[in-house]
Amino acid sequence: MAETQALTKKDLKSDQDVRWCPGCGDYSILNSVQGVLAGLGIPRHNMLFVSGIGCSSRFPYYMNTYGMHSIHGRAPAFATGIKLANPELSVWIATGDGDGLSIGGNHLAHILRRNVDVKILLFNNEIYGLTKGQYSPTSKIGLKTKTSPMGSVDRPFNPVAFALGCGATFVARTIDTHLKHMEATLAAAAAHKGSALIEIYQNCVIFNDGTFDAIADKTVRDDKTIDLEPGKPMLYGKTRDRGLKVEGFDVRMVPAASADTWKADTSSAGPAFVMSQLDGDPTMPRPIGIFRSVAAPIFNDGVNAQVRDAIAKKGPGKLRDLFYNGDMWQVT
């Protein structure tokens, strides 16, 4: 029975108790995802969530859709198999900064490179939550954790830059506490044809509380972040009085009127990457929103087209022809 009625958020809640710590940023992400997905017009049975291992990777259990809680770091590989084998499914990955960028970095890189039509939610809390607080590949230098008692000396990844370096076709960033922005970003990702990576700043109240406060706290957010909206001027500040402008290779702060218009679909990923580099500059607002959104051939389309073409050209393979071909001889 196809579901005919539109879904509500509640339809997407599974019967399992949600078991994150009270106050964890994961709750609001779950809630936003359920809200956005309910509105996509996709029947529940065609939605599928894949995850690895981590607090964030518990996500699929809480979605009343199909789902697989797989092994650590490998969700993109499962998702690629799933999407190739059944392109009708709307496939989503929930992963963490450890799951997706530490053990799973290569699979993430390759799914983005190939542009498999899968949406990837990267819960970045800059820590390993589930294993109780070791530093992660996105932890800030100097962070003291159980495995870095004198402070971490690992230079962190910038997930947006990483994704762009892999040739990702859709890259965005949002914040667990910025609900409206998160929902808009999720909706844009859902609409994108191809791989979409959404980095979500997510607060781990237990092991890395407040790591994003300096930019993401509601009191400073408007001044400390800039929302990259394709086709719109790059403005920020509570009154949107300031903006950004690109001069040569440099990005400068300018009055709103002189701000450049943001383009996320240039043929070069250069602009998006340039914006990603603002992260390192404390004087600059942190870009969130849509860094890149560009059309490109989709891997699962390409693979399935070859299957279709081969069938069209050679006819659907018959078992007999599989055996009876090439140099044969008879024994009588």
Added chain:
Amino acid sequence: MAETQALTKKDLKSDQDVRWCPGCGDYSILNSVQGVLAGLGIPRHNMLFVSGIGCSSRFPYYMNTYGMHSIHGRAPAFATGIKLANPELSVWIATGDGDGLSIGGNHLAHILRRNVDVKILLFNNEIYGLTKGQYSPTSKIGLKTKTSPMGSVDRPFNPVAFALGCGATFVARTIDTHLKHMEATLAAAAAHKGSALIEIYQNCVIFNDGTFDAIADKTVRDDKTIDLEPGKPMLYGKTRDRGLKVEGFDVRMVPAASADTWKADTSSAGPAFVMSQLDGDPTMPRPIGIFRSVAAPIFNDGVNAQVRDAIAKKGPGKLRDLFYNGDMWQVT
């Protein structure tokens, strides 16, 4: 006995027969590496080559230095352990596009992110050589190989962009047949403090012959490539009559006189990344040379400094103190 005399190229040749196919680009790379390393003033016994598996990964056997031919894709992990444990060694990795970017992509990403002081030679022949000709993560779309009989639909990685996305501090590109350029690039990498990734366009005569001809063949090279030389204007063409200029996010071809000066050490990796994106534009020269060369904290320095600091602060650990501490009690 420390070696007192300067090394010659011959000193770095091992007693093993070189077993690449006749005409393979690997020969000239070996030759250049031996030449450049002989001139570094480093004693042979302090040089160490690590590799994974592939034609290119046979490299260590041919170097009369210490060396490890490890397992597929993992050379950066071995090299990280080696460099952390003995920072005195000059550690080099030889890897291929399959070894380094397919199975080993994650380790490559992490060694670059951490900025371990190791030099990485990425032999990019856009094919799996040793396993006899399957497409690789750098193969061009449409390439017909044994595993892509109808043409590859995998969008290729751009190794330079990948490395920049990982936060690499030194990224360069050179060509197996461009000996002078290769040697200059190797020398620059050797001089860099921190991770250095050198992508080397390498011809596989057997399985992917001529894949770089359109840009790397000596007859067209001057027109089809541009050598990024830090501090010099971005010029190309046989008579160096043309150049590149950056306008906003765009890179334009201009007469030599209007060319911008190339900077590889900007705080943002944006410029290098913008240049890497020219690869996709057939009307543009292909950048080779030094995309990025910037100073940053070195992982092995950081790790070893903490060990030294801990010893300085707490004194060198004694076995007895390891046991006799905390809450103890006596049984008599």
Added chain:
Amino acid sequence: MTQTRNVGAELPSQQFENVVIRFAGDSGDGMQITGSQFTHTAALLGNDLATFPDFPAEIRAPAGTQPGVSGFQVRFSSSDIHTPGDRPDVLVAMNPAALIVNIKDLAPGGIVIVNTGQFTERDVAKAGLKSNPMTDGTLSGYRKIEIDINDRVKRALEGSPLSPKDVQRCKNFYTLGLMYWLYSRPLDPTVAWLKDKFSKKPELAEANIKALTAGFNAGDIQELFQARYEVAPCTTMAPGTYKNITGNEALAIGLVAGAELAGLKVFIGSYPITPASSILEQLASYKNYGVISFQAEDEIAAICSAIGGSYTGHLGVTTTSGPGMALKGEAMGLAVSLELPLVIVDVQRGGPSTGLPTKTEQADLLQAIFGRNSEAPIPVLAASTPSDAFECAVEACRIAVQYMTPVILLSDGYIANGAEPWRLPDVDKLPRFPAKFTTVAPEGGFLPYARDEKRARPWVKPGTPGLEHRIGGLEKAHLTGHISYDPENHDFMVRMRAAKVAGVRDTIPTPAVVGEPQGDLLVLGWGSTYGSIASAVEIARHKGQKVSRMHLRHVWPLPAGLDEIFSRFKAILIPEMNLGQLARLLRSEYQRHDFISYSKVQGLPFKTFELNNKIDAILGK
């Protein structure tokens, strides 16, 4: 001295040989600390001890729910004990969830102390219960002591500067005080601990000490008990300095010590995974011991970096649990081929796959021995108790260095988190096994794959002038180590590597038989079944059964002499927390014995009575 009233003095004092208490509450209730403090005090009083913490897989499961229950069982005794006890004599339950999850384990007639302040209708509902277990018959057959601890703490801390929420956080120390009174224990050690712990927050120290003291002095509660209890010091413990230690702590210390005894420094490359993470964490804090700790991007990079560390002349170590072990197989094969020392620690947990990450199991034995492509032999050791993990770690280092080989050391979740008193070793008496580095080419030239009397090849630090050479995973010619595709050489090298590992047998002892050297039944164990087996065999022997026991530390290669020992028993019982992996291994080695496999795969250690029932069944009693 803390002021304690001597209210209970009029109550009769009862002597016990040993007592098992389980503290259970919500994850946020601090039960692990309560248990540890009780343990610590018991240790100072000279009791023998064993503990078993049991906490949820979730970081913070929703408060008040059954999955959120955290427990800590401690057994303290005036005689030698080997396990934390089959069932608690006393259960402290801080809320309905803790009560319902744990009550079925309580010994019949046991005491259950309930915090009635946390038994509102809402609390009962949160625990997923239809009825209140205080009143619905759940507690019949037990001695129920009801205390509104919430309220008592509130009253005890009236006037405290702490917020009401923080006041409630002192509940566990109130409870601890009560238990101290009940078991006639002093408060001072805990008071000292609190003062130290909260040296920067004296108001917290004070509040907790107040709560502790109030619990101890709660005369009206004390009237609910019929007696105070005493457990005398254990007089059979060997003299020496002790401390309480968990298996992971002991293992980490053992690795540093083992390296030191070999004249080396530790290089640990590891990736966090429950229940192994704390070994990495602890080693990361031993930087002043020259330990280089590297948190790698995954388990494969971890072991590869450790091999790199060994190549340069460090003692390479990598630590993990089952799923991580499965990932390291390929690199282990390389280590076998390179013939470099390496210690691989697998703290086993429930499986398959992600399984039961916080529960214990012994099911990685065959993976450890056989889980690599081709013939890639590696010696395998297994720790049997928390403090034994120290000795096994040292032994693993010895074998690795003396035989130039990777060594696998198996521990498990029960050992990792469990604690026991550890008699601190006399540093001067520890055996030394210095690593020998080749620094100059011998007469006739340097041969990287020449071998010494243990079949070990030479170890050369890169950086040594004149000994430059290359090693790798392709088959190597005997002596020169050059790549060789020669068929006979390959056969020779495969057998050489096997012989080298089998030769480890020459430097390990035949394990002792505890009990008569012959009899009706030998109970044979490996790993963390040690305690349960020791207890059960003790009981069986008291009953007059002809039962002895033996425990394997070296599970591969098996020690010499087993065949002969086995032949002195009518049957050999092998209890394992897997489906019979050691039993399978032994059957494959020794054909003529009656091996009886006894499996339990519940993520929990064997209970002593389970083993005794099994022994009885075999011996027909």
Added chain:
Amino acid sequence: MTQTRNVGAELPSQQFENVVIRFAGDSGDGMQITGSQFTHTAALLGNDLATFPDFPAEIRAPAGTQPGVSGFQVRFSSSDIHTPGDRPDVLVAMNPAALIVNIKDLAPGGIVIVNTGQFTERDVAKAGLKSNPMTDGTLSGYRKIEIDINDRVKRALEGSPLSPKDVQRCKNFYTLGLMYWLYSRPLDPTVAWLKDKFSKKPELAEANIKALTAGFNAGDIQELFQARYEVAPCTTMAPGTYKNITGNEALAIGLVAGAELAGLKVFIGSYPITPASSILEQLASYKNYGVISFQAEDEIAAICSAIGGSYTGHLGVTTTSGPGMALKGEAMGLAVSLELPLVIVDVQRGGPSTGLPTKTEQADLLQAIFGRNSEAPIPVLAASTPSDAFECAVEACRIAVQYMTPVILLSDGYIANGAEPWRLPDVDKLPRFPAKFTTVAPEGGFLPYARDEKRARPWVKPGTPGLEHRIGGLEKAHLTGHISYDPENHDFMVRMRAAKVAGVRDTIPTPAVVGEPQGDLLVLGWGSTYGSIASAVEIARHKGQKVSRMHLRHVWPLPAGLDEIFSRFKAILIPEMNLGQLARLLRSEYQRHDFISYSKVQGLPFKTFELNNKIDAILGK
């Protein structure tokens, strides 16, 4: 018809039952093609056949060197044969390196045909030889036929438009022509093949045909021989349509067929690795069969993608060799926990580690059975010959689908690259085992971990309305599949998974004993030792020894009835290309038999005579 003179007519014609020829030359000399063409023609003539190609690990080792030698051995026969022969009767050596590498294998008194055109001093030096083997006594005891093939080809192709270099490339066809003459074979099949192969380069076709014909017609050479030889068609081959097939080809076809018989499409996720790559390559060419082939970034992604494929309702397949197997362990454990069908193919090669990548070995057996964390049982099959790989692939698909389980199929380098005649199956007679997908919730609700009579759980395609559910690697509650940390449930599920896999035994036959049902010795094999064992036992029985044989296709779980069969023999000899892995497994299962392990780990199959010597030694003759 090609023009052939009938020069040899006057030579006596000698009949042979079977002949073994080895073509050996430089990697660039086209020996693999020469061998295949000879094989192909023999097949058309109705001979039984077995081949053994042996090529260097290097893509193009330096020309003329020993490591650069490439060989192809073909045995063709008028009777049933099982191996490519212990030693060649005729060796064709195109250069000194080829001669020196192969000569020691040639049967005493055998013919060696030498291309003297490639025996200059430089050639001898390139081969790393101090003296010319043509003259230094190396060839004493053999019949040496000297031909300057370089020169002859040059002359035969005089006036050809080809460059001198390309002319020399026709050498192998000249040689082939000569061998065709010697063994009285027609040229037509090869002529047809050349025309087809070079249809776009007719000048190449023409030149090669000219060379072939010239070789056939070289009267003066023919005078060097004392006879022409004939090998009559094999009359004992079962009637039917045949083609020559390698193990990897048969395996690939078997996977497509197996999926089809289950009503499914293949999803293969794989990563190239010698000697497994060609399975992926072939499946990539079967797109019109609906095969989805995915070359993943590594072996882990490969198996994970295949599990993803299975989850959606395809037949997930992943193919690899030893080092890749070692990487897949963790994901296999997940597949066990998810209980989804999956076929994992391991084409074994020499190890440990990278080992001898192009050589064969059987040393992944215990890895296949035990190489995963915790109790993660998986059925394991092993192919015994190239064509058997087809049947095993189909059987692996059957078990995977019927039992909802991953299945491991072992092959090895010898099977993968070796070829034999395959009698093409009758499509209608192949057994069908359609997969059953659950599409609607049964009465009482859908239970993802309910079980059918084979203990298989239901398979639901995502996209099915109303059956949404989640699966994962944490332990699952019986029936509901919800996460469960319950101890009893875990024990139950561990045993359930073990029982399910053990239950495969119910649908597999007890393997046949070939020979008497009882006797002095049973030679028991698995995998590619099949041919050598069959030949050796045939010989032994001819000699009157009381020897029978049995071969295992299902190595885990072991089939029912073995214990009883074993008890009918005094001893059981188990030849293996490892250090005795099956022998260990059998000892662990059956305690009372005398299993004799016979190991050879040289990267090469057993020779028949080696087995006969061993049998003789055991039986005391």
